[in-house]
Every structure is written in structure tokens, then in C-alpha cells.
Amino acid sequence: xxxxxxxxxxxxxxxxxxxxxxxxxxxxxxxxxxxxxxxxxxxxxxxxxxxxxxxxxxxxxxxxxxxxxxxxxxxxxxxxxxxxxxxxxxxxxxxxxxxxxxxxxxxxxxxxxxxxxxxxxxxxxxxxxxxxxxxxxxxxxxxxxxxxxxxxxxxxxxxxxxxxxxxxxxxxxxxxxxxxxxxxxxxxxxxxxxxxxxxxxxxxxxxxxxxxxxxxxxxxxxxxxxxxxxxxxxxxxxxxxxxxxxxxxxxxxxxxxxxxxxxxxxxxxxxxxxxxxxxxxxxxxxxxxxxxxxxxxxxxxxxxxxxxxxxxxxxxxxxxxxxxxxxxxxxxxxxxxxxxxxxxxxxxxxxxxxxxxxxxxxxxxxxxxxxxxxxxxxxxxxxxxxxxxxxx
Numbered sequence: 001x002x003x004x005x006x007x008x009x010x011x012x013x014x015x016x017x018x019x020x021x022x023x024x025x026x027x028x029x030x031x032x033x034x035x036x037x038x039x040x041x042x043x044x045x046x047x048x049x050x051x052x053x054x055x056x057x058x059x060x061x062x063x064x065x066x067x068x069x070x071x072x073x074x075x076x077x078x079x080x081x082x083x084x085x086x087x088x089x090x091x092x093x094x095x096x097x098x099x100x101x102x103x104x105x106x107x108x109x110x111x112x113x114x115x116x117x118x119x120x121x122x123x124x125x126x127x128x129x130x131x132x133x134x135x136x137x138x139x140x141x142x143x144x145x146x147x148x149x150x151x152x153x154x155x156x157x158x159x160x161x162x163x164x165x166x167x168x169x170x171x172x173x174x175x176x177x178x179x180x181x182x183x184x185x186x187x188x189x190x191x192x193x194x195x196x197x198x199x200x201x202x203x204x205x206x207x208x209x210x211x212x213x214x215x216x217x218x219x220x221x222x223x224x225x226x227x228x229x230x231x232x233x234x235x236x237x238x239x240x241x242x243x244x245x246x247x248x249x250x251x252x253x254x255x256x257x258x259x260x261x262x263x264x265x266x267x268x269x270x271x272x273x274x275x276x277x278x279x280x281x282x283x284x285x286x287x288x289x290x291x292x293x294x295x296x297x298x299x300x301x302x303x304x305x306x307x308x309x310x311x312x313x314x315x316x317x318x319x320x321x322x323x324x325x326x327x328x329x330x331x332x333x334x335x336x337x338x339x340x341x342x343x344x345x346x347x348x349x350x351x352x353x354x355x356x357x358x359x360x361x362x363x364x365x366x367x368x369x370x371x372x373x374x375x376x377x378x379x380x381x382x383x384x385x386x387x388x389x390x391x392x
Contacts, residue, residue, distance in 0.1 A: 163269060279294070
């Protein structure tokens with residue numbers, strides 16, 4: 001039988017991580033995992049594969065999922081984000097756990113999309129979910145931890161853009177806009193398609209003043225002075241409460257000392273349909289896509305039969321690494337301590353020394369065959385070790 005030609009390329013939208021890339025990725029993940037632990041978040045791990053019906057209701061286009069057939073032709077899908085799988089986990093395995101639940105994760109996720117710089121079909125996320133608390137303190141902690149996560153990764157020049165889904169919903173309700181038109185309006189804002197958004201607004205049976213007010217909504221951004229200006233808009237109870245909520249969260253972020261990293265942006269609404277309150281995205285200079293994002297999603301767990309308020313954020317590890325590269329920040333590689341060379345007569349001593357050093361926490365490579373000192377010196381340098389020990 002003629003053997004098939006092996007395919008040596010990775011599938012579209014995926015990539016191999018070479019040793020240096022993998023070391024940078026692991027270094028970043030270890031730093032984030034340690035930070036989450038310091039803030040009291042316990043790590044959980046969910047399957048890469050979920051039932052299709054678990055994920056599909058949470059997205060606008062089902063064809064963005066990688067789908068497959070499981071046992072007995074049960075439709076499955078690769079997870080496209082981490083919040084929904086964790087909501088499923090909490091609603092089943094952790095439904096009797098004391099609240100608030102503070103959970104963290106590190107994992108790869110998959111989305112069918114056009115790949116470009118900073119966007120792949122397979123990518124890695126790190127993040128946290130805080131479930132069982134509906135206070136501004138919960139949202140403030142999530143925003144503060146997101147900021148500290150980016151800082152821990154080594155990025156200094158970035159901004160958090162914070163919005164409020166209830167504010168936009170309240171304004172649309174104030175003007176009695178129908179549900180289907182609201183969906184189109186939100187979709188246009190999420191895509192940053194201001195031209196189409198304005199066309200939608202111009203077609204509404206509203207006064208000129210009302211249409212002009214709606215057109216300004218995605219353009220409302222600024223520092224804390226913006227909140228004062230929002231109160232001057234025609235607000236109903238829902239949108240006024242949303243502004244009050246942003247003000248309360250911001251006051252607590254000031255207590256963390258992170259207010260300089262935050263600006264308000266009412267055009268930030270996020271691209272998943274489960275957000276219900278405060279939302280945010282983090283941007284770095286030179287990147288046209290967010291480093292991180294998250295917000296409040298109080299209704300998601302209700303759909304799994306376990307009502308519970310929740311908030312959280314996710315951070316794109318590849319995007320962090322790209323931002324560091326764009327800002328000229330080098331990740332300090334893990335040290336490779338000792339290379340051990342030997343002659344055949346001294347291999348036992350070399351093995352014992354390698355074992356001793358490893359137990360002391362050193363990174364040690366033992367040569368795989370007899371070498372002269374000169375060859376051992378060359379191997380030590382070529383393989384990136386700081387020190388040579390030679391037995392001969």
C-alpha cells in the first residue's frame with residue numbers, strides 16, 4: 001500500500017510554539033497564575049470539548065465554532081471562550097460551594113475566523129470569574145486585577161475602557177426602540193460601524209434632537225468628568241442607575257490607586273450576548289485590538305438553573321506577548337545553569353553531580369556521550385548554559 005504524503009504544516013489559524021516561544025508563554029502563564037492565587041482565586045480546568053448546546057446559545061453565529069461529532073453522534077464543539085464552561089461547572093459540580101466563588105483559569109480556546117496579527121483560530125487565555133456577588137466592590141476588584149495582570153506581564157502603557165450595558169439599554173428603552181432595531185444598533189456599535197449606526201438612527205421615527213443624542217452614545221468617552229455630563233442626558237431609571245454604578249466602581253478603583261489606567265467609554269459593549277452591567281476592554285499603544293476584556297454577566301448562570309450574579313475578565317496571552325514585542329519589552333528567559341561534560345571513565349561522577357545540582361533547583365543538562373573538554377565547552381555555549389562542569 002502506497003503511503004500517504006505527510007502534511008508538515010499546522011492547520012489554518014494555528015501555530016507551533018518553538019522552545020523560546022513556549023518558554024515565554026509558560027513564563028507569562030506562571031506569573032499570572034501566581035498573581036491570581038495571591039488575590040484568592042482558585043484554579044479550575046474544564047474540558048477543551050463541550051456539548052454544542054452548552055456553547056451555541058452564547059454566540060451570535062454558530063459557524064464560529066469548531067464542531068465535531070462525539071459518541072453516538074452527539075454534537076460537540078471546541079470551547080470558544082472560558083466563561084460559559086465555568087458557568088456550567090459552577091452550576092453543576094460547585095452549586096453547593098460557599099459564595100462568593102473566586103475561580104481562575106489558563107487554557108486554549110478556539111474560534112473560526114480570519115487570522116491576522118494577534119488573532120488566531122487557536123489562542124490562549126488567562127482570566128478569573130467572581131461568582132455570587134453583585135456589589136460594585138466585585139466589579140472594582142475585577143477591573144483592578146485586570147490592570148495588575150497587565151502590569152505584571154510587563155506592559156506599562158495601556159488604558160482600560162469601561163462602559164455599562166444597562167446605560168445603553170436604558171437609553172434605547174427611553175426612546176422606545178423595538179427589540180430588532182436595538183439588536184442592529186448594538187451590533188453596529190460593537191463592529192464600530194458608525195456609518196451604518198447613523199443610518200439606522202436616521203430611519204427611526206424620532207425627533208432630530210433624539211436622533212442626535214443617540215448618535216453621540218458610542219462617542220461618549222473620557223475620564224471621571226464624563227460621568228457628570230452623562231447625568232445631563234435624558235435618562236430613565238435604568239440608565240441613571242448604570243451611571244451611578246460606574247461612579248461607585250470608579251471610586252473603589254481610586255482606592256486601589258489605578259484610576260489613571262481607567263477611562264469611561266460608553267461605546268464599549270463587548271461581543272458576547274451575556275453581559276448585563278459594567279463591561280471593559282484594555283488597549284495598548286500600537287495594537288488595534290484589546291489585550292483583555294470582561295464585565296458583569298448576572299443572567300448566565302440562571303440559564304443553567306443556578307441563579308447567581310457574576311463578573312470576570314479574560315486576558316489574551318498571545319496579545320500580551322505581541323504588545324510587549326511592540327513596546328520593545330524583552331521577557332527575561334529562564335536561566336539554564338549548568339552543562340556537564342565527561343569522559344566515559346567519569347560518567348558515574350557526572351550523573352551523581354547532575355542529580356545533586358537538580359535537587360538543589362538548578363537547571364542541568366548532562367551530555368549524552370563522552371566529550372573532550374573543548375567539545376563540552378562548545379556544547380555548553382551552543383545550548384545556552386551559563387556554566388560548564390567537566391569530569392575527565
